[in-house]
Amino acid sequence: GEEVAQTPKHLVRGEGQKAKLYCAPIKGHSYVFWYQQVLKNEFKFLISFQNENVFDETGMPKERFSAKCLPNSPCSLEIQATKLEDSAVYFCASSQFRGRNTEAFFGQGTRLTVV
C-alpha cells in the first residue's frame, strides 16, 4: 500500500489481558520500526525489523512484549498480561533504505488503554 496501515486505531484491555497490534508497512519498504509514545511527547524505540528479521530489539521490554514480521502478513506487536503503564500510543514506521536515504513514514498509531 501507499501508506503505513496500523490497526486497530483504539484498543482497550483490562489489566492482565493480551493486546495485539498490527502494522502493514508501505509496499517495498524493508525496515519496520515500533515506537511507544507516552505522556504526549515522549517517544521510546521498541524494536525494528529488516524484512522478517529482527534488526534491533534493544528497546523491547524483556518480558511480556514480543513482535514479528512474517512474509505476506502485517507485522505485529503483542503485549502479554498488560499493565496500566503499557497505556500509550504505539506507532509503527517503515522505510525503504538505511542511512542517509532513510525517510521514515509513520502510521496513524494505535492508542492502547489498559484499565
Add this chain to the structure above:
Amino acid sequence: KNEVEQSPQNLTAQEGEFITINCSYSVGISALHWLQQHPGGGIVSLFMLSSGKKKHGRLIATINIQEKHSSLHITASHPRDSAVYICASSTQGGSEKLVFGKGTKLTVNP
C-alpha cells in the same frame, strides 16, 4: 548516547509571524528528521536532511553538522500550522532507530 534537545517547548504566535524551532543533538547522525503531529495524533514527516537546507512551501529546514544543530522555520504562519513539531535523529552507524526530542507545541492564533 544520543540526546536530542528542542526549544522552545511551547510557542504561541499570531497569524503571519515567522516561526523558528530549534533542535540540537549530541552525537554524529546519519539524518535529522522534522515531524509534525496534529491533535488527532497522526505523525507526518516534514523533512529528512543530513546537510544544508530544504524548503517545502512555507517550511524551511536547515542543519549545521559542525554545530550539531537544526532549525525549522515557518514563514507566514497560519492557524492550520498549529501542531506539535518534533525533531528526531538517527545515529551514524547505528540501527536507524530514531531518537526523538520532546517536541514543540505551536499555537498560531488568527
